[in-house]
Amino acid sequence: xxxxxxxxxxxxSLAAFSATAAGIPPEKVTRPEGTEAFQGDRTELxxxxxxxxxxKNVSDNGKKACASCHKGATKMxxxxxxxxxxxxxxxxxxxxxxxxxxxxxxxxxxxxxxMKNDDVLAWDSEDLAALxxxxxxxIQANYREAKAK
Numbered sequence: 001x002x003x004x005x006x007x008x009x010x011x012x013s014l015a016a017f018s019a020t021a022a023g024i025p026p027e028k029v030t031r032p033e034g035t036e037a038f039q040g041d042r043t044e045l046x047x048x049x050x051x052x053x054x055x056k057n058v059s060d061n062g063k064k065a066c067a068s069c070h071k072g073a074t075k076m077x078x079x080x081x082x083x084x085x086x087x088x089x090x091x092x093x094x095x096x097x098x099x100x101x102x103x104x105x106x107x108x109x110x111x112x113x114x115m116k117n118d119d120v121l122a123w124d125s126e127d128l129a130a131l132x133x134x135x136x137x138x139i140q141a142n143y144r145e146a147k148a149k
Contacts, residue, residue, distance in 0.1 A: 059116065081143050086105075087101070104132045108128070
C-alpha cells in the first residue's frame with residue numbers, strides 16, 4: 001500500500017523539526033525583567049523542594065520527576081556542578097546558547113528540556129523558589145560531598 005503524505009502534514013513535521021533543532025530560546029529560561037522571585041523561609045522552601053524533586057507531576061505527562069534522572073548525589077551531573085552558580089552547563093549552552101546559567105535558570109531549563117513541559121514554572125512561584133533552593137542546598141551540596149571523598 002502506497003503511503004500518501006499531504007503537504008500540510010509535511011509542513012507541520014518540518015515546523016516541529018525546526019523548533020526542536022532550534023533548541024530552547026534563552027529568553028524562555030531567563031527571568032523576565034520586573035519579576036521578583038518568591039521569598040519564603042529557606043528551610044520550608046528546601047522541604048517543599050524535596051517533595052517537588054520526587055514528584056512526577058512536575059512533568060506535563062506525569063511520568064518524570066527530577067529524581068528520575070538525578071538518582072543519587074552524582075548521577076547525571078557533570079564536574080561543573082561543583083562550581084557555584086552561575087556556571088557553564090554544557091547542555092544549556094548547546095540547547096539555549098547560554099554561556100552560563102544560575103540555579104533558577106537550570107531548573108527552568110530542565111522543565112523544558114528534560115521534563116518536556118510546554119512552559120516553565122511561574123517566575124514568582126513558590127515551586128520555582130523551592131526547587132531552586134533544594135537543588136543548591138541539598139543536591140549540589142550532596143554532589144560536592146560525594147566528589148570530595
